[in-house]
């Protein structure tokens with residue numbers, strides 16, 4: 001499994017790394033780990049996140065276990081280009097909430113020599129690929145999928161199952177709204193909600 005580029009010594013060449021998985025899979029912890037190591041290597045780092053993510057604090061990227069690191073909220077992915085001019089390493093958290101132009105922005109940053117590390121949910125609560133994330137995974141040099149633990153059986157979890165019934169796509173999650181589930185338990189949970197599983201609705 002890819003863990004991390006070894007960027008010691010000479011000038012960096014740009015690249016894109018994607019860290020992705022379900023809720024509670026440790027994506028943000030892994031982003032923070034890589035950014036802190038870049039700081040130890042005395043690289044100029046910047047972290048950005050969409051303004052929508054106001055769960056904990058305006059300025060910090062905070063993982064669920066309360067590790068935090070300073071981040072700049074931006075309204076659109078394009079804002080990152082100007083703000084990250086002096087960064088050698090650009091971290092982007094909660095990237096699923098950006099528009100599709102994030103893909104172009106990440107390519108631009110990497111093409112100008114920056115190491116871009118993106119943390120994002122891979123799927124929404126319906127199990128569909130989330131926003132710009134599938135395209136980012138396709139163009140990235142390195143993709144790391146991390147997993148949570150299934151709340152029902154203890155296997156590796158792949159899905160973010162929403163416990164409430166609302167259809168709204170953007171609900172920023174806490175443990176009482178989402179539970180990580182493996183494929184088997186997720187399928188059972190969805191079947192329990194609808195007699196006809198929604199996976200087959202369109203077939």
Ligand code: ZN
Pocket residue numbers: 150151152153154155181182183184185186
């Ligand atoms: Zn399970």
